[in-house]
Amino acid sequence: MIARLRRWIPAIGVFVAFIALWEAVVRVFDIQGFILPAPTAILAAFPGAWPEVWPASIGTFLSALGGLALGTTLGILAAAGAARWPMVRDGAMPLAITANSTPIIVLAPVANAWFGLLSPWSTIVVVAVLVFFPVMINMVRGLLSTSASELELMASYAANKRTLLWKLQLPGAMPYMFSALKVAAALSLIGAIVKEYFGGSQARLGQYLTLKAGNFQFEEVWTAILLASAFGIGLYLLITLVERRYMGWHVSVRAAKV
Amino acid sequence: GGDDDGGELTPVNLQLQWFAQAQFAGYYAAVDQGFYEDEGLDVTILEGAVEIVPQQVVASGQAEFGLAWVPKALVSNEEGAGLVNIGQVFQRSGTLMVSWADSGITKPEDWADKTVGNWGFGNEFELTAAIEKFGVQNVNLVAQNFDMEALLNREVDAAEAMIYNEYAQVLEATNEATGSLYQPSDLNVIDFNDVGTAMLQDSIWVSEEWLASNEDVAEKFLKASFRGWMYCRDNPDECVEIVLEAGPTLGTSHQTWQMNEINGLIWPSPNGIGVMDQALWDQTIEVATSQGVISADPGSGAFRTDLAEKALADIDGDTTGSSWTRVEVTLNPGGE
Amino acid sequence: MTDFAVSLAAVSMIFETAGGSVHALDDITIDVRDGEFISLIGPSGCGKSTMLRLVGDLLVPTEGNVAVRGKTARQARLDREYGMVFQSSTLLEWRKVAANVELPLEIMGVPPEQRASRAREMLALVDLTGFEDNYPWQLSGGMQQRVSIARALAFEPSILLMDEPFGALDEMTRERMQMEVLQIQKQTGTTIIFVTHSIPEAAFLSDRVAVMSPRPGRIAEVIEIDLPKPRVFETREDPAFFAAVTKVRESLRGFEAFE
Amino acid sequence: MTDFAVSLAAVSMIFETAGGSVHALDDITIDVRDGEFISLIGPSGCGKSTMLRLVGDLLVPTEGNVAVRGKTARQARLDREYGMVFQSSTLLEWRKVAANVELPLEIMGVPPEQRASRAREMLALVDLTGFEDNYPWQLSGGMQQRVSIARALAFEPSILLMDEPFGALDEMTRERMQMEVLQIQKQTGTTIIFVTHSIPEAAFLSDRVAVMSPRPGRIAEVIEIDLPKPRVFETREDPAFFAAVTKVRESLRGFEAFE
Amino acid sequence: MVQPAADNAGRPFQLPRRYRTIVSFSLIVIALAVLWESYKWMGQTTGGVWPGTSLGLPVRTNNRAMPHLWDIVAALFRPARRGGDEILLVTLLEAAMFTFRSAFAGFLVGSTFGFGLAIWFIRSPLAERGLMPYVVASQTVPLIAIAPMVVIWGGQAGLPTWLAVAVISSYLCFFPVAINSLRGLRSPPATATELMRSYAATPHEVLTKLQIPAALPFLFPALKIAATASVIGAIIGELPAGLSVGLGRALLSFASSFSSAPEKLFGAVLLSSLLGVLFVGLVALAERRLIPENRRIAEIPEFAT
Numbered sequence A: 001m002i003a004r005l006r007r008w009i010p011a012i013g014v015f016v017a018f019i020a021l022w023e024a025v026v027r028v029f030d031i032q033g034f035i036l037p038a039p040t041a042i043l044a045a046f047p048g049a050w051p052e053v054w055p056a057s058i059g060t061f062l063s064a065l066g067g068l069a070l071g072t073t074l075g076i077l078a079a080a081g082a083a084r085w086p087m088v089r090d091g092a093m094p095l096a097i098t099a100n101s102t103p104i105i106v107l108a109p110v111a112n113a114w115f116g117l118l119s120p121w122s123t124i125v126v127v128a129v130l131v132f133f134p135v136m137i138n139m140v141r142g143l144l145s146t147s148a149s150e151l152e153l154m155a156s157y158a159a160n161k162r163t164l165l166w167k168l169q170l171p172g173a174m175p176y177m178f179s180a181l182k183v184a185a186a187l188s189l190i191g192a193i194v195k196e197y198f199g200g201s202q203a204r205l206g207q208y209l210t211l212k213a214g215n216f217q218f219e220e221v222w223t224a225i226l227l228a229s230a231f232g233i234g235l236y237l238l239i240t241l242v243e244r245r246y247m248g249w250h251v252s253v254r255a256a257k258v
Numbered sequence B: 001g002g003d004d005d006g007g008e009l010t011p012v013n014l015q016l017q018w019f020a021q022a023q024f025a026g027y028y029a030a031v032d033q034g035f036y037e038d039e040g041l042d043v044t045i046l047e048g049a050v051e052i053v054p055q056q057v058v059a060s061g062q063a064e065f066g067l068a069w070v071p072k073a074l075v076s077n078e079e080g081a082g083l084v085n086i087g088q089v090f091q092r093s094g095t096l097m098v099s100w101a102d103s104g105i106t107k108p109e110d111w112a113d114k115t116v117g118n119w120g121f122g123n124e125f126e127l128t129a130a131i132e133k134f135g136v137q138n139v140n141l142v143a144q145n146f147d148m149e150a151l152l153n154r155e156v157d158a159a160e161a162m163i164y165n166e167y168a169q170v171l172e173a174t175n176e177a178t179g180s181l182y183q184p185s186d187l188n189v190i191d192f193n194d195v196g197t198a199m200l201q202d203s204i205w206v207s208e209e210w211l212a213s214n215e216d217v218a219e220k221f222l223k224a225s226f227r228g229w230m231y232c233r234d235n236p237d238e239c240v241e242i243v244l245e246a247g248p249t250l251g252t253s254h255q256t257w258q259m260n261e262i263n264g265l266i267w268p269s270p271n272g273i274g275v276m277d278q279a280l281w282d283q284t285i286e287v288a289t290s291q292g293v294i295s296a297d298p299g300s301g302a303f304r305t306d307l308a309e310k311a312l313a314d315i316d317g318d319t320t321g322s323s324w325t326r327v328e329v330t331l332n333p334g335g336e
Numbered sequence C, D: 001m002t003d004f005a006v007s008l009a010a011v012s013m014i015f016e017t018a019g020g021s022v023h024a025l026d027d028i029t030i031d032v033r034d035g036e037f038i039s040l041i042g043p044s045g046c047g048k049s050t051m052l053r054l055v056g057d058l059l060v061p062t063e064g065n066v067a068v069r070g071k072t073a074r075q076a077r078l079d080r081e082y083g084m085v086f087q088s089s090t091l092l093e094w095r096k097v098a099a100n101v102e103l104p105l106e107i108m109g110v111p112p113e114q115r116a117s118r119a120r121e122m123l124a125l126v127d128l129t130g131f132e133d134n135y136p137w138q139l140s141g142g143m144q145q146r147v148s149i150a151r152a153l154a155f156e157p158s159i160l161l162m163d164e165p166f167g168a169l170d171e172m173t174r175e176r177m178q179m180e181v182l183q184i185q186k187q188t189g190t191t192i193i194f195v196t197h198s199i200p201e202a203a204f205l206s207d208r209v210a211v212m213s214p215r216p217g218r219i220a221e222v223i224e225i226d227l228p229k230p231r232v233f234e235t236r237e238d239p240a241f242f243a244a245v246t247k248v249r250e251s252l253r254g255f256e257a258f259e
Numbered sequence E: 001m002v003q004p005a006a007d008n009a010g011r012p013f014q015l016p017r018r019y020r021t022i023v024s025f026s027l028i029v030i031a032l033a034v035l036w037e038s039y040k041w042m043g044q045t046t047g048g049v050w051p052g053t054s055l056g057l058p059v060r061t062n063n064r065a066m067p068h069l070w071d072i073v074a075a076l077f078r079p080a081r082r083g084g085d086e087i088l089l090v091t092l093l094e095a096a097m098f099t100f101r102s103a104f105a106g107f108l109v110g111s112t113f114g115f116g117l118a119i120w121f122i123r124s125p126l127a128e129r130g131l132m133p134y135v136v137a138s139q140t141v142p143l144i145a146i147a148p149m150v151v152i153w154g155g156q157a158g159l160p161t162w163l164a165v166a167v168i169s170s171y172l173c174f175f176p177v178a179i180n181s182l183r184g185l186r187s188p189p190a191t192a193t194e195l196m197r198s199y200a201a202t203p204h205e206v207l208t209k210l211q212i213p214a215a216l217p218f219l220f221p222a223l224k225i226a227a228t229a230s231v232i233g234a235i236i237g238e239l240p241a242g243l244s245v246g247l248g249r250a251l252l253s254f255a256s257s258f259s260s261a262p263e264k265l266f267g268a269v270l271l272s273s274l275l276g277v278l279f280v281g282l283v284a285l286a287e288r289r290l291i292p293e294n295r296r297i298a299e300i301p302e303f304a305t
């Protein structure tokens, strides 16, 4: 338990140092609030902002989670298809890249036109598109990284492709999948917030940010940014925990523990 | 009075609220026609985007001049931006609430129990003021994108639209039922100038601090800009061309429409272009304070007319545009 | 023809590599009787593992034909006739020891409780009781090899292809494992093709020993081991056993001398 | 004390695993003389590889102390005293065979031409000329093992730790490799700690054989092999050789019987 | 690690890889096009519900949400605006070239930084534990909210604008590279690490001779992700930069006139996506050169039934 706490000391230390530095810089150089508000000012803005920013964060976070789930699922499915049929891989990869390189700012109006401004699906789908590619490309590599001898073993059991996928390729792809998930988790929040800049319900972080920035309330803007970060870090930690639980066998997790 | 000391131009930046379009034609024309150069200024026009707040850009010193709506700039000032309005270019508000003719929304009270779109970003104050002013109940406010999809898809019952831009976009869209463009008769329009909650829009802002030592630059900038706008009043088609050059992807008929409507927001300028109309200022402040947009009257220091007046004194030609008349513009599909 | 469990007819295998083509096996013809224990012995790199792979349909011969119980090797594989012990133990690193042993049972649809008890039984057989919950990397080399033997035996295949299964085991453990395999073969009539480098091991276990010559791998001689069955501990003291060992050794040295 | 190449004093090693702790080595005390060839022999899982890792400073003992030429094991490692042959061949899969052999030379800063010629020489020694440009996966198991032997010998370490280096080799190749290693040791005075499962091999090669008992691994007996040096092919016919083999075997069976 | 067996012995005929890519890509494109048009046709015929039901379709089918594909293609070959002489495609290509520069610079800087960060973290677990949460946080800070600040700070520091854009682009790039590299650098087998230890190899040698080669399979997917992210980042970065050139600008102006001229936006989307494809293609090319044959994506052999 103490050892566990000790793991967090560096992170907390950096946090304290960073905040102190931030505050000092703002004070010493007398930086105006609209360029960079001081941490104390942001903290002071929290109680006032809370009733508005908290529900907005929850709404955004849920959309991000929904998109993350959808995009990850589709990414894994597509990767499974691509790993199984080279034809799919050759044809679908360029398309996946195409979809992914579509900047969110244009996905937003298209998604609004497709699903409706007010439909939660427009945000979920934008996030899913954004998340899809990192998951798929990592998973394709992961699914195809099984060693020849393991394949031979499965072949000797006349394992069919489904068994191969479930018992060999998917577990073997776990190191890739968890890396992809970490990237995807971060992307999902960016995606959701940027999408919300382009309309939809007003009780969302993206809208909150535009409103407060437009009103020059940058302390409030930063409360939203900090909340988004907190959610992002939480999601990341959750993934890391699951990773440690289910991937303790992998050398990269063992190596990280030392 | 040009600068005589041999072509040493003073570089300054102008931050727009949005990307190049006829809304900013006067400034582009002033660059194109060399009006700024005449004043010894080298003006770089910085285009805007969704997330750009011109007040922030000006306050942080990235641009000397910024365009902003009056209420938005006043909000910024309450947060310490320290900006001064030195030229009130638009004399009236260009904001409309557009709804379908069959929805029967003809006055603010009809918004009750309806879904009403707005842009946020400080562009919504006229709407919220009207809602309050008429005591409209149960308005479901949603953020609309900067296109008119929400209205076209009937996701919202009424949508915010600028007369020079989004309103035109609806009229450039094809009615799939008839196969031809939507017509003004398909739409009901509520004009905030009529509602009485109109607020002053595009105006030129500088930081107080900067202005203290640069009044001459400010005056020169105003002079050249006003000449640009006058040029666009008298030569709208040329100005449309200039704007099209700046943004090679814009629609021609759309910009022509916009030029015409923008001229309508500027002209006539009874006190001369850029000089604040105190009555409209007072209305803006009153609406803004009563809405809680700003907490208190900013007082008389928030705008100055002296610089604009001095600039006007230097300009030959019609600075009030009392004889300007609107022309008929035909919109093409897609604004082309 | 269908009497034979495995028949290789004029089988050749050539690998193409960047450094040129490697002629691994040349004109291999041999028939393995049903229930037979046959050993392959030969110098390192002569193609023993390749031959097992050909029989197991993990490689397709460049030339020639492999038949298994009158079927193609492929069909036999699909019919799950083979159990394989690979030269490297090839355990799945994300599975604990018991789960590795259960793998073939899972694939073949054995219900969970049965799988678990079978795995326990097999691990006891290879003397690894108590290591069920370890991961492969927590085992010694010989222990890993024993897990892979347990895994191959777990589902009672009709043909066992074993590639140096006892290579990393000490003499005592090796002898015990030899007896276990013979015991299992006697009970189930499994046909076993067995690769080893130990001449006494080959002689002790086999009905026949195929001696292979180096690259390109050919079958130099097939030696019948005329020892009574079942083989017991005392077999090793039998003069016929020594004779067989000597015969195999001489056969192996034979082509060495030519080199 | 500094006369000894390697000294283990009261060394214990305990591994913590999810399934409980494994007491791998218990109270190991042994001194290895400079230039000595010592073999470790013992049942699978008794801790032989663990002991090599402790000497090579790849593991740190739970208790006790390892000294190498009067230094700590760590210092000896940093001084590059060790050459290791691991139980699994551990070739880097992205390097061709020759590049794998060159790896330690690269790290030790040998110039490229010298590296290349040294690698060629070593590959010839292990009889793999012609396979320089193959990737490891294109080699047979025994060939991979030989590459890893070539790699360990390439930089002439002063202490060689070899974990079943000849396990996957046929008898002939094994004998040739044994002679090569003895030859190299004679020339360079290398100290060799050697793990094997083959009793004759241990007897033939070693000055002393340490017989280990199973879990927790202990040194049951250290047997001096009193055979003339250099060992030659005929040594295997020497009655003293058979006596040594029998002695080791009996020592090994000894604690088996107790179990 | 392709099994040689997979090629011969009566396996179905397979096109060479190059053609296979073209053929299957075209097939999928055609299939999607047919799907698009028939879905649209169905929606328009039934008035936006599933045939025979009153269940609404998930995606609208009007001409704005789903313009006819031929209209989109035609828009690319019409002048960008009436009276202009440059067709939209050329205008967009010019914009794309501009954006590519920032994106490429951002990609290089971001990937290098991400990789460097991963190396630092594997060397110093303390640094990892201290900084990793903030690396993650950096990615959840909405880029679009800080892009204007970066541009402002960059301007104050006197950077050329395209460089500020590149910085924003690199900000999106470095994270996937850092995460995947971190995993990859830790992935060499334990025995290989022991081998290097036994040579007392310096951390630098362990890195170059063991960890980096072992990390390549993880690195390349990350670089592909970074490649597409760099384009997205550059486009987002261009918006607050107040530039009048670049894809970001073009996309924003088409997005704002989406209601009246949707085909143009779709055309621009197509082109900016192709920029990403091109970029990823370059990375794939590098991958093919850098990873030896046997370590590249293995085909699953036709073993399985």
Ligand SMILES: Nc1ncnc2c1ncn2[C@@H]1O[C@H](COP(=O)(O)OP(=O)(O)OP(=O)(O)O)[C@@H](O)[C@H]1O
Pocket: C015, C016, C017, C022, C023, C024, C043, C044, C045, C046, C047, C048, C049, C050, C051, C087, C215, D137, D138, D139, D140, D141, D142, D143, D168
């Ligand atoms: N996938 C492959 N690609 C190229 N060459 C190969 C491949 N597999 C095996 N070879 C070559 O075929 C020959 C025979 O290899 P094989 O593994 O069958 O030998 P082996 O008899 O099992 O040897 P060992 O006793 O050392 O395991 C070797 O020369 C080897 O280099």
Ligand SMILES: Nc1ncnc2c1ncn2[C@@H]1O[C@H](COP(=O)(O)OP(=O)(O)OP(=O)(O)O)[C@@H](O)[C@H]1O
Pocket: C137, C138, C139, C140, C141, C142, C143, C168, D015, D016, D017, D022, D024, D043, D044, D045, D046, D047, D048, D049, D050, D051, D087, D215
């Ligand atoms: N990393 C580890 N974690 C946990 N247990 C381990 C680890 N490494 C070895 N062990 C345990 O230590 C004991 C000794 O292992 P070691 O590898 O030294 O045996 P060995 O004598 O080399 O056996 P073999 O002859 O089979 O190679 C075994 O019981 C093994 O399970």
Ligand SMILES: [Mg+2]
Pocket: C048, C049, C050, C087, C163, D140, D141, D142
């Ligand atoms: Mg072999």
Ligand SMILES: [Mg+2]
Pocket: C140, C141, C142, D048, D049, D050, D087, D163
């Ligand atoms: Mg061992």
